[in-house]
Amino acid sequence: MHICYIHGFLSGSAAVKSTILKNYIKENRSDLTFSAPDFPDTPKEAHDALIAYFENLTKKYEKIGLVGSSMGGFFSTLLSGVFGFRAVLLNPCVHPQDYFQNLIGDHVNTVTGERFTLKPQMLDTLKELDASITFNPCKIKVYLQDGDEVLDYKKSLAFYDKSEIVLMHGGCHAFTDFIDIVPEVLDFLENKN
Known part of the structure; x- marks a missing residue:
């Protein structure tokens, strides 16, 4: 199985959680492969780059699991x-x-050194992408820390209410102690739990 880390806004493939996941897989799970694409921070370009990346990746790997943080x-x-x-x-x-x-x-x-401008019309792109989302709740597991200082975790509780959610007290937006949950994250992606 191939595990892919999808970074958040103003981040990149070398993000802390990406590195933790990559190193864990390298040291403990030689049966898995890993990648973490860099993609633009602007919404349409990010979407188009990710769709193209996975259209290509699905030709190479039969089974792919995602780990996405924040905007990822x-x-x-x-x-x-x-x-x-x-x-x-x-x-x-x-x-x-x-x-x-x-x-x-x-x-x-x-992280990437890229300079860019977010323009008001890009909000329309985000609204369109948001409205287009349909997903199978059984294929998504959500980890939330209620100490997140950037995003309101209650929005995720409502949006993913039919998915499995693990709400942890404390923590922060960067997700404290990610390494502790990596084995169960991989179990879910491999459909072992």
Whole structure:
């Protein structure tokens, strides 16, 4: 099975959780393969890059599981619906257009070094992508930490109410102690639990 980490906004393939997951698989699960694509931070370009990436990846791997964090959780939900992948979401972003309206303007992704501008019309793209989401709740497991200082975890509780949800007290948006749940994350993606 191939495990793919989908990073969040202003992040990249070398994100802390991506590195933790990659190293865990390398050291403990030689039967699995891993990748973490870099993709643009702007919504349409991110969507198009991810769809193209997975159209290609599905030619190479029969079984793919996703781990998506924050905005990567949003895209993982969308990709799960399009391709039928199982996905684990970590403090996922729900209805990103609600958050991004406060982020209009110039940004630098400190992980990738990319400079870009979020424009008001990009909120329409996010609304369209959000409205297009359909997914099988049984194929998604959500981990939330109620100490998330960026996103309101209650939105995820409502949106993913038919999926399995693990609500942890404390923590933060970056997801504290991710390494502790990696084995059960992989179990879910492999459909072992």
